[in-house]
Amino acid sequence: MSSARAMEQDQATGRLAVTGLTVQVATPAGARTVVDGLSFTLEGGKTLCIAGESGSGKSMTALSLMQLLPKPMARVSAGTAMLAGRDILALPEAAMRAVRGRSIGMIFQEPMTSLNPVLTVGRQLGGAISAHGGLSDAAIRARALELLDQVQIPEPARRLKQYPHELSGGMRQRVVIAMALAQNPQILIADEPTTALDVTVQAQILALIRKLQADLGLSVILITHDMGVVAEMADDVLVMQHGQMVEHSPAGVIFSKPRHPYTRELLAAVPRLGEMAGTTAPKRAGESADAAKPTHAEPLVAVKDLTVRFDIKGGILQRPMQRVHAVEGVSFDIMPGETLSLVGESGCGKSTTGKALLNLIPWQGQISVGGRATHGLGARAMRPVLRDVQMIFQDPYASLDPRMRVGELVAEPLQIHGLASGSELADRVAYLFDRVGLSTDQMRRYPHEFSGGQRQRICIARALSLSPRLIVADESVAALDVSIQAQVLDLLQDIQNETGMSYLFISHDMAVVEQISHRVAVMYMGRFVEMGSRTQIFENPQHDYTRKLMAAVPVADPARPRRAFMEKAEDLPSPVHALDYTPPRHAPRDIGGGHLVWEAR
C-alpha cells in the first residue's frame, strides 16, 4: 500500500527522464535508425518543445514513449524512459495500457481523424473517461461536462449529443484535448496539435494548453515544426535533425544565442511578421523591378462581382435544399508583374476564387483574362486562356500523377497545347528543369522518388511550361518545411523578377504573405473585408478581422509577453443558407491610396 502511495506521489510530479532512446525502422536494406540516442528530462509542470523538420524523428519519439510505434516495422532498440520509478519503454502491454491515458495523455495533429465520425462527442468522451471501468453513467456525464468546461467549450451539454463533423476544427481539437485529460494524466504529449488549424484557432488552442498546464500542473511535450509556436510555449527546447538531438537549451537561449548552425538555419528561415515594415516591394524584388514595372497598364485579370454558390441537394428527388455561399461578390484586378495575395482562414472562399479564374468550378459574375471574358467558356474555348493562367496546388505529391515520369509530366502541358514536339520538346523540358533548379538527369524518375520541395519545383516547372502571365498559387508552400518554403518562395520571386509574371498568391500564413506580396486582400466568409497595398494592410490594418489575424500569428520571440488566455471558443458563422437568402451588399470605403475597407455591419 505504502509503496503504491509513494509511486503515486512520484507520478504526480510528472517527471519523465529519457536516456539514450534509439528507434529503428525495418527496411529491405536492414535496420535504419530514425531516432539516435536521444536523452532529455521533462521536469514536472514544464513544457518541452521538440522542434525539427519533417523526417527528423520527432513524431517517432512521441510514439515510442507511448509504445505506439507501428510494430513490427519500427521498434525501440535501446534506451530507457523513467516515469515514477518505472521504465515505460519496457512495460508489457497490459501495464502500458494503465500508463496511457492515466499517466500520459496524447493529442494528435488532425482532430477530425483522431475522432470517430460515427460516434457522438459524449460517447467518445465517456469511453475515454470510463476506459478503466467502474463509473456510473451519471458520474461519467458529470465528468464529461466538467472536462468540456475545462477546455472552454460553450454549451457543453449540447455538445455531448453532437457528432465530430458538426463541430469546427478548433472545437474538435478541444474535444481531443478533453479526451486526453479524461484520466487526469500528469504528462500531455501534443504532436503538432495546431498544424491543421487556422492561425486564430491555433492561438486559442495554444493559450488553452498553457491555461490547463497552469491549472492542473501538467508537464507538456509539444512537438512542432513551427518556431513561432516554440517561442509561444516552450520552457525548454530540443532541436532535432536526422534523428539526432542537435541542441537542447532553455527557450530564451535558443532564440537569443543558438549554438548549433542548424538551429540558426532553422530560425533564419522562419518568416517573421513585421520584418518587411517600411518597404513596398516584395522581399527579393531587385532594384530594377520597380522601374521596369509599368505604372498604369491594363490589368491582366479583372474580376467583377465574382459569386460562387453551391447547392446542397437532398430529399428523394435530389432537389436543391440549401445553398453554400462560398464567394459573395468579390471584385479585384491583377496588374502585370504584380503579386496579389488572398489571405483568410479555411473555408473563407479563397481557393474557390482561385479555381474560378481557371474555370474549374461554375461561377457567376465577370472575369476577364488579358481582355477575354471567360464566363461560360467550354473546355476547348478555355484552352487559349489557360495558356495565360496556370495553377500550382497545395499538395505537390497529390497534384502529380504518380504513374508518370516527371519528365513526361512537365512535357504534358506543351503537348496538350501543341507547342512543341520531338527534340524541341525535350530541349524545352530540360530548360524548365534547369530553371527550377532540378538536374535534367532526374527527368526519368517518378514523383515518389523526390522530396516535398523538389516535387513543388516540378509543379512550378509544369506551370511555367506554357509561359503563362499569371500563376495562381494555392497554399503552395503550406505543406513544406520552413527552410524549403523559403527556397520555393525565392524561386517564385526570381521568376517574377525575370519574366514579369503575376501571381495570385492564396495563403493563410500572414508572414509568408508579407514577404511576397505587392497587394493583399483579406477574405472572410466569402467576401473581402480589406484590400490594399502590402504596407497599407500590414502597417495600418483597419478592419477588426485583419487585426485579429495578425495578432494571432505566433512570433518567434520568447521575450514577447505571452498572450493572455482568450474567452471561450466561438462557432464560426455558417456559409450555408436557405435557397431564398439574398446576402446583403456592402460598399467598400476608400480610406486613401486604394486602401479599401468593407465594414462588417
Added chain:
Amino acid sequence: MVAETGTARDPSPETSPGTPSVLTRLLRRPLALAGLVIIAVVVLAAALAPWLAPYDPYEQFFDGLTIEGAPLPPNAQFWFGTDLVGRDLLSRLIYGAQTSLVIGVAANGIAVVIGSAVGISAGYFRGWTDTVLMRFTDLMMAFPALLLAIVLAAIFRPSLWIVAMVIAMVNWVQIARVTYTETRSIAERDFVVAERAMGAGAGRILLRHILPHLLSTIIVWATLGIATTVLLEATLSFLGIGVQPPIPSWGNIIFENQTYFSSAPWLVFIPGAAILALALAFNLVGDALRDILDPTQQGRH
C-alpha cells in the same frame, strides 16, 4: 507521420535510362514466366490441334470402352483415358482449347472492355451520362444473367461466336460497377484537377491518367472472369444453347461426364484442372503486370 515518411525518403539511386522493357521484366519473374508458359501451351494446342491431337476427337473407339461399356482410365494408348462414348479425352481437350480460349479470352476480353468503358465514362462525366449508363448497368445486373443468356441465345442461331457475344453481354456489368466507383474517387484527386487546369481534354485524362490507375482492378476482374466465363459457356452448352455437341469445349466435357464423377473421376478432374491452370496462368501474369506497371511498387530502397 505519413507526411514525414513520405517526404523523408531519399531519392533512390538512378533508374537507369536503359530500363528493361515490360516483357523482359515479366520474364525475370519466375511466377509470371510459369504463367506465360501455360498460356503459350494452351494457345499452341488450340492453334495446332489438327497436328497435335493423337486421334480424331469425334471418333468413338470400339476399344475405347470396357466390356461393360464403362470409360477407360488413363493408359498407354489413351493418355487421359476415354469418355462415356469411348472418345479420346486428350484429343477432345486439345480441340476444346480452341473453344475455351475464344470464350475465356475473347468473350471475357470484350466484357472487360465494355465494362471499363461504361464505368470510366459514367464515373468521370457524371451528370446525365452517369445516370443513363449506370441505371442501365443496374438494370442488367437485376436481370438474371442465365435467363438473359438463354433469351439471347434463343433469338440468334447458336454458334461459338454468338455464345461468346452472349457471355460478353452478361458479364460486363460487375466490371462497370467496380471501375465506376474507383473512377469517381480518382476523378476527385488533385492531379486530375491539375490536368484540367492545364487544359487537358477528357480523352487524355481518361486514357493517360485515370485508366492506368484502374489497371490493377481491371486485371484482377479480367482474370477472375476467365474461369467464370468458361463455366458459363459449359452451362449454356449443357442447356443446349451453347456450343453444340459433339464440338468439344472444356466446359461441356465436364458437364457431359459429371454424372460419372464417382466411377470415372478423371473425366471431370482433367478438364477442371485445365480451366484452373489457364485462369491461374492469366492471374499470375496479371499480378506481375500490375506490379511492373506501378512505379511506386518497384522494390528499390
